[in-house]
Amino acid sequence: MGQKNQVFDSVLELVGNTPLVRLRNVTAPFKGQYYAKVEAFNPGHSSKDRIALHIIEQAEKQGILKPGDTIIETTSGNTGFSIAMVSIIKGYECILAVSSKSSPDKIDMLKAMGAKVYVCPAHVSADDPRSYYQVAKRLHEEVNGSVYINQYFNELNIDAHYASTGPEIWEQTEGKITHLVACSGTGGTISGTARFLKEQNPNVKVIGVDAYGSVIKKFHETKEFDENEIYPYRIEGLGKNLIPSATDFDVIDTFVKVTDQESAHTAREISRSEGLFVGYTSGAAMQAIKQLNDEGVFGENDVVVVVFPDHGSRYMSKVYSDKWMGEQGFFDTVNKEEAQIVEY
Ligand code: PMP
Numbered sequence: 001m002g003q004k005n006q007v008f009d010s011v012l013e014l015v016g017n018t019p020l021v022r023l024r025n026v027t028a029p030f031k032g033q034y035y036a037k038v039e040a041f042n043p044g045h046s047s048k049d050r051i052a053l054h055i056i057e058q059a060e061k062q063g064i065l066k067p068g069d070t071i072i073e074t075t076s077g078n079t080g081f082s083i084a085m086v087s088i089i090k091g092y093e094c095i096l097a098v099s100s101k102s103s104p105d106k107i108d109m110l111k112a113m114g115a116k117v118y119v120c121p122a123h124v125s126a127d128d129p130r131s132y133y134q135v136a137k138r139l140h141e142e143v144n145g146s147v148y149i150n151q152y153f154n155e156l157n158i159d160a161h162y163a164s165t166g167p168e169i170w171e172q173t174e175g176k177i178t179h180l181v182a183c184s185g186t187g188g189t190i191s192g193t194a195r196f197l198k199e200q201n202p203n204v205k206v207i208g209v210d211a212y213g214s215v216i217k218k219f220h221e222t223k224e225f226d227e228n229e230i231y232p233y234r235i236e237g238l239g240k241n242l243i244p245s246a247t248d249f250d251v252i253d254t255f256v257k258v259t260d261q262e263s264a265h266t267a268r269e270i271s272r273s274e275g276l277f278v279g280y281t282s283g284a285a286m287q288a289i290k291q292l293n294d295e296g297v298f299g300e301n302d303v304v305v306v307v308f309p310d311h312g313s314r315y316m317s318k319v320y321s322d323k324w325m326g327e328q329g330f331f332d333t334v335n336k337e338e339a340q341i342v343e344y
Contacts, residue, residue: 010089011043011085011089012043012053012086012089012090014042014043015042015043015044015049015050015053016042016049016050016164016165016168017168018037018038018039018040018041018042018168019037019038019041020035020036020037020038020168020169020172020173020305021035021036021038021274021276022034022035023035023036023274023306024273024274025273025274026266026269026270026273026274026286027286027289027293027304030289030293030298031293031298031299031300031302032178032298032299032300032301032302032303032304033302033303033304034289034304034306035172035173035303035304035305035306036274036276036282036305036306036307036308037165037168037169037172037305037306037307037308038276038278038308039307039308039309039310040277040278040279040308040310040311042082043085044078044081044082044085045078045081045310045311045313045314046078046081046082046279046309046310046311047078047161047165047189047307047309047310048077048078048079048081048082048310049082049085049086050160050161050164050165051079051082051149051151051156051157051160051161051188052079052082052083052085052086052149053082053086053160054156054159054160054163054164055147055149055151055154055156055157055160056071056083056086056087056090056092056147058156058159059147060090064145064147065092065145065147066145067090067091067092068091068092068093068145069092069093069145069146069147070092070093070094070095070139070143070145070146070147071083071086071087071092071093071094071095071146071147071149072095072096072097072136072139072140072143072146072147072148072149073095073096073097073136073148073149073150073151074096074097074098074132074133074135074136074150075096075098075151076096076098076099076102076103076106076107076110076117077106077236077237078237078309078310078314079149079151080096080098080110080115081109081110081113083096083115083149084096084110084113084114084115085113087114087115088113088114093116094113094114094115094116095115095116095117095118095136095139095143095146096110096115096116096117096118097118097120097132097133097135097136097139098110098117098118098119098120098132099119099120099121099122099132100119100120100121100122101122102119103317105317107119118132118135118139120132120135136148151186151188151246152186152240152242152244152245152246153244153245153246154246155245155246157186157187157188157192157246158187158188158191158192158195158246158248159192160188160192161188161189161190161191161192161193161196162192162193162195162196163192165189165192165193165196165307166192166193166194166195166196166197167196169193169197169305170196170197170200173303173305175200175201176303177197177201177204177303177304177305178203178204178205178301178302178303178304179204179205179206179207179297179298179302179303179304179305180193180194180197180204180205180206180207180304180305180307181207181209181285181288181289181292181304181305181306181307182194182206182207182208182209182285182306182307183208183209183237183238183281183284183285183307183309184208184209184210184216184238184239184247184252184255185237185238185239185240185281186244186246186247187208187216187244187246187247187248188246188247189307189309190206190208190247190251190252190307191246191247191248191251191252193307194206194248194251194252195248195251198251205253205254206251206252206253207252207253207254207255207256207288207292208220208252208254208255208256209238209255209256209257209258209281209284209285209287209288210238210239210255210256210257210258211233211235211238211239211257211258211260211284212231212233212257212258212259212260213229213230213231213232213233213239214229214230214233214238214239214240214241214257215227215229215230215239215240215241215242215243216239216240216243216247216255217229217255217256217257219243219249220249220252220254220255221255225243233260234260234264234318234328235258235260235263235280235281235284236280236281237279237280237281237309237310238281238284256288256291256292258284258287258288258291259287260328260330261328261329261330262287263280263281263283263284263287264280264283264318264319264325264328264330265283265330266283266284266286266287266290267279267280267282267283267284267286267312267315267319268283268319268320269283269286270282270283270286270308271312271320276308277311277312277313278308278310278311278312279308279309279310279311279312279314279315279319280315280318280319281309281310282306282308282309282310283319285306285307285308285309286306289304289306
């Protein structure tokens with residue numbers, strides 16, 4: 001990597017081996033050294049390229065998939081985009097069952113990548129036959145030679161990061177990493193990466209980032225599913241209202257909860273101060289680091305790696321829209337002056 005004049009057979013050869021970039025400004029006042037694993041450098045612009053490629057290649061190895069077969073998943077987010085991308089190169093049909101809550105932009109983006117998109121009503125329960133879960137399940141049963149990625153309940157999601165993200169971070173830090181900070185959605189990224197890193201050095205501390213409105217942190221602490229923890233929140237891609245089996249709670253030391261508002265402002269701050277145009281959950285992960293720093297968790301000799309899962313361009317109508325930020329009330333208590341910038 002990093003060599004000039006390289007030629008690749010397809011975009012799939014560019015999946016993984018993402019750079020680790022030292023953070024220069026946002027963490028400047030904190031003790032320790034901070035590095036970001038910038039997953040937007042994947043060809044599909046997110047960490048989900050790794051799981052799409054890994055899960056599809058494992059299915060090929062097992063003889064489940066042959067050219068022309070169909071890959072099915074229930075997401076309008078990064079995973080959908082990555083599956084669509086891998087499907088193009090490998091010659092599969094890609095069907096994505098998504099919620100009618102998904103923005104038209106997202107649906108158009110998936111269509112641009114050749115996916116067939118089924119838009120399913122958002123406000124029905126998961127077991128309603130019209131829900132995107134049930135539509136995906138039914139299509140999987142009906143379509144011969146289809147694979148259902150099922151990222152929240154697929155152990156291969158963890159494997160993908162165990163095989164790639166973990167070893168990359170270990171090598172890039174020359175084994176000096178002391179803390180891993182990563183958002184937990186399916187839990188695949190943090191679980192696979194942490195499992196590998198802890199095998200190399202059991203002292204590496206692993207901190208998951210969760211949203212207010214998600215059950216994950218409480219479940220980790222109490223092993224109880226507390227429905228009272230569940231309420232709507234705006235960050236997409238982290239936290240959950242169920243317990244995914246793609247999360248290995250044993251390799252995660254602790255979870256930190258972050259707010260929608262602070263995460264949004266921190267994403268903007270990273271873009272402005274590091275020149276790294278990052279997504280909403282990158283802001284969430286950095287917000288968790290700020291909170292941990294306030295608690296005095298980090299020491300002078302610590303080497304902290306934070307995963308930045310995707311690119312800011314996917315959030316133009318949200319975190320990077322002053323209008324949207326204003327509508328959420330996110331300018332009410334912090335950065336009032338930020339809202340008033342009118343210069344273009
Ligand atoms: N950030 C974003 C933007 C995501 O799409 C996801 C995946 N849901 C995550 C973070 C969390 O990654 P994981 O699913 O591996 O826990």
